[in-house]
Amino acid sequence: MSKEKAPERLIDDSGLRIDGRRPEDLRPIKLEVGVLENADGSAFIQQGKNKILVGVFGPREIHPKHMVLPDRAVIRCRYRMAPFSTEERKNPAPSRREIEISKVIREALEPAVMSEYYPRTVIDIFIEALQCDGGTRCAGIVAASLALADAGISMKELVSACSAGKVGGQVVVDLCDLEDKYGEADLPVALMPNLSAVTLIQMDGKLSREEFEKALDMASEACRQIRNFQAEALRHKYQGMVDTEEPPATGEASK
């Protein structure tokens, strides 16, 4: 079924990547805040061909009751890929990968949320990857952090995220699906840029210590750029609410 073939080269003679980007370039990002009616907070991110929707409910009463924490909110997170989000249909049953990613995303967002303000409640974060093109956990975190802010939940800082890695011998940022599959290494990072706090880091592949340090620095820089887009997207929505003349809110930012 799959039409996809391994690319001959991931980096061309002029040092550009398969989609024409330079090593440090992000894919075009579009962020939208407040896209759902029923969720308390929501956001949509498009990054390359990634399309991810996040809805947040809460703080709200927790069920089942025995999960309650007396001194803070419980944070629940589900990352799910839609069956139609990939080349081959994805079985809708939760995979081990989705279970792991739900956990690491929750752990990436928890340090930012001031959960002690909302004892005995739950904050639910639902991440639906509608179309996947590499780097969905990072894109999911970027949108989830906007959705949390949109729900009015107190946070220390926005969580931003981006992957770095190595493809065709080059350290690059924001790997697309092909680069992730056929590249040498992938290093997703989530960062609270203004606190210089890394809240998610994973890696697979093969990197020397020097390459790793370079990749981590490049991913951090990319996170800082994305944080500006996030702030802009929030500003757009809430300025729109003050100034009714303004059309509501698409934070759009391309490279």
Added chain:
Amino acid sequence: MSATPKTSGMAKLERDAVLELASKNRRLDGRALTDYRKIKIETGIIEKANGSAQVTLGKTKVMVGVKVQMGSPFPDTPNEGVQTVNVELTPLAYPTFETGPPGENAIELARIVDRNLRESKAIDVTKLCITPGNKVFVVFVDINVLDHDGNLIDASTYAALAALMTGKFPEYELKDGEVIFKDSFQPLPINNHPVPVTFAKVGKILVADPCLKEEEAMSARLTVGIDKDDFVCAMQKGGIGELDSNEIKAAVETAINKSRELRGIITEASK
């Protein structure tokens, strides 16, 4: 769905003691910050498995059995054998481990072990193909946690590696497309020896090989997998705290040094 876990049953006094010591760069059991507990590795303990090992790391005890069976390759890798890793947090290992299907902790643990082995190409899966696109060997790495006193990631990976390094699979011949197994066995093709080094962030410092009490007092956890040529091959942060990038870089450096020593212990035990 992943949810914030219940806070541990550890007494506040005890947690404070761990943190208080950490603020003075000291640890509960007197170890230096990068010291591992005593490691004991036994191999070949389950005769019916193709490879087996038990690792005792302090009071943590993990058993791994490897089974090699014939199966089908994945469609996108028709010429390669298959590696699968599963973890059972057996209820006898810890009061709060429950029966039932694996939860997120067991799944994460299995996937970290899998990532270390897979990304370093520890098993040479190209040597496990019988008939391309049709029949290959499937290597099942099943991890049984028997006693939990922290740092299950490292103990499990070392045990998996020792079981694989001492593992054997049947010799066979093809007759008219039929696979005929001989009575003799050959060693599993093992190419690389990935060694994860796990740190816990306790207070403001990172300590290697955390015991359970340190894990209960930690804000975050970082595992750095290093292959035999000092390349980083896997990494995973866990826990609801944060790390800074200098801390992570320092951890990678420590892990590279530490992994050499640990790899020596594992390979020595797997001869």
